[in-house]
Amino acid sequence: MKANQAMADTHVFARHALEQAMRLVVAGFGSAPEEIEAVVGNLVDANLTGHDSHGIGMLPRYAEAFAEGGLVPNAHVRSVLDAGALLRLDGGAGFGQVIGKEATALGIERARRHGCAVVALGNSHHLGRIGAWAEQAAAAGLVSLHFVNVIAAPIVAPFGGAKAGFGTNPFTAGVPLAGRAPLILDFATSVIAQGKTRVAYNKGEALPEGCVIDDHGRPSTDPRWSVIEPRGAILTMGAHKGYGLAVLSELLGGALAAGLVGHREDGSARRVLNGMLSVFVDPSALGGGAAFEREADAFVASLLEAPAREGFERVLLAGDPERASRARRSADGVPVDATTWQQILRAATQLGVDAARVQAAVEGPEAAPA
Ligand SMILES: NC(=O)c1ccc[n+]([C@@H]2O[C@H](COP(=O)([O-])OP(=O)(O)OC[C@H]3O[C@@H](n4cnc5c(N)ncnc54)[C@H](O)[C@@H]3O)[C@@H](O)[C@H]2O)c1
Numbered sequence: 001m002k003a004n005q006a007m008a009d010t011h012v013f014a015r016h017a018l019e020q021a022m023r024l025v026v027a028g029f030g031s032a033p034e035e036i037e038a039v040v041g042n043l044v045d046a047n048l049t050g051h052d053s054h055g056i057g058m059l060p061r062y063a064e065a066f067a068e069g070g071l072v073p074n075a076h077v078r079s080v081l082d083a084g085a086l087l088r089l090d091g092g093a094g095f096g097q098v099i100g101k102e103a104t105a106l107g108i109e110r111a112r113r114h115g116c117a118v119v120a121l122g123n124s125h126h127l128g129r130i131g132a133w134a135e136q137a138a139a140a141g142l143v144s145l146h147f148v149n150v151i152a153a154p155i156v157a158p159f160g161g162a163k164a165g166f167g168t169n170p171f172t173a174g175v176p177l178a179g180r181a182p183l184i185l186d187f188a189t190s191v192i193a194q195g196k197t198r199v200a201y202n203k204g205e206a207l208p209e210g211c212v213i214d215d216h217g218r219p220s221t222d223p224r225w226s227v228i229e230p231r232g233a234i235l236t237m238g239a240h241k242g243y244g245l246a247v248l249s250e251l252l253g254g255a256l257a258a259g260l261v262g263h264r265e266d267g268s269a270r271r272v273l274n275g276m277l278s279v280f281v282d283p284s285a286l287g288g289g290a291a292f293e294r295e296a297d298a299f300v301a302s303l304l305e306a307p308a309r310e311g312f313e314r315v316l317l318a319g320d321p322e323r324a325s326r327a328r329r330s331a332d333g334v335p336v337d338a339t340t341w342q343q344i345l346r347a348a349t350q351l352g353v354d355a356a357r358v359q360a361a362v363e364g365p366e367a368a369p370a
Pocket residue numbers: 051053054126127128129130131149150168169170172184185186187188189191192193194196274315316317318319320321322
């Protein structure tokens with residue numbers, strides 16, 4: 001691993017300097033100022049939470065999609081069907097960082113009005129870290145569930161299959177908890193997110209056993225099988241159980257919400273679309289709000305007080321690792337591997353942005369991590 005090993009150095013950039021540098025890059029799409037803020041804020045936050053796979057490293061792919069006309073800057077959600085608590089939205093192939101935020105804001109507004117809401121979103125460009133939308137709903141006091149499909153070349157094999165049949169189809173849920181940070185359960189239904197295999201490939205690192213198969217269906221630890229042609233496939237998490245959840249995300253986020261499943265994509269297009277079915281519930285509108293708060297708190301407290309077993313520091317709640325990483329990287333800086341950084345600078349040039357200005361934004365004494 002070989003060819004990429006020499007590029008495995010990592011830069012550490014101060015959060016604000018990195019945001020400033022990324023504003024310059026995203027401006028190259030011709031985005032309005034609010035869109036620049038939404039895209040940069042969302043991508044840098046994904047890096048802060050530790051999910052580099054869904055952070056600024058996506059920008060080169062976005063630039064390629066934009067060049068092909070597969071990503072449309074300055075698009076906003078359009079209502080296709082409005083039945084009060086049921087909404088069907090079209091994202092116009094716009095930046096998922098904007099479309100996801102707008103779709104979630106509409107779901108929140110409807111759930112506050114009706115007690116619950118179902119939002120079917122189709123034709124959004126890559127929605128990034130889906131946990132961001134669960135966090136947005138939880139901050140508004142709402143429970144939310146999100147089933148997401150990926151409309152790009154299939155990369156995950158069905159359980160028992162030797163060939164990819166669908167995407168990494170995330171499942172995400174958020175539950176607000178009184179007096180403590182919310183549960184944010186947010187994962188790809190593949191054993192590893194595809195972006196993480198790209199990060200491993202860029203760093204020249206092997207994957208753990210049991211993540212990928214090669215183009216003949218044989219087990220491998222080389223991330224190349226999910227990054228470059230000829231491709232193999234990533235396996236589903238939890239064997240047949242993750243497979244079941246992946247199929248559910250495709251049926252609900254894809255067929256039902258987006259009216260489009262991903263398996264026909266041949267990989268020649270660089271765009272990545274996501275379909276998302278989101279369900280929002282206002283606990284206070286369901287009655288029993290006080291019991292929910294009391295019981296949820298007692299249950300979570302009992303988990304977090306459990307003694308840690310060997311090899312673990314303590315029991316965590318889903319969402320805790322991201323919050324801890326966000327606090328740590330906001331203070332200490334954001335690591336970006338050298339290969340990813342070079343790809344971003346190249347993308348800047350493709351977008352007509354002076355890469356030297358982007359580089360300058362992360363250099364100098366004021367750009368050093370605190
Ligand atoms: N937009 C897309 O097309 C797309 C596709 C796939 C994945 N994604 C995103 O990729 C990101 C990464 O997914 P992933 O599968 O690599 O995530 P992951 O394997 O890191 O799992 C993350 C989840 O597990 C929880 N968690 C981690 N350690 C824990 C612990 N010790 N105790 C309790 N909970 C713990 C986290 O809080 C989080 O909810 C997600 O944000 C997902 O939304 C997006």
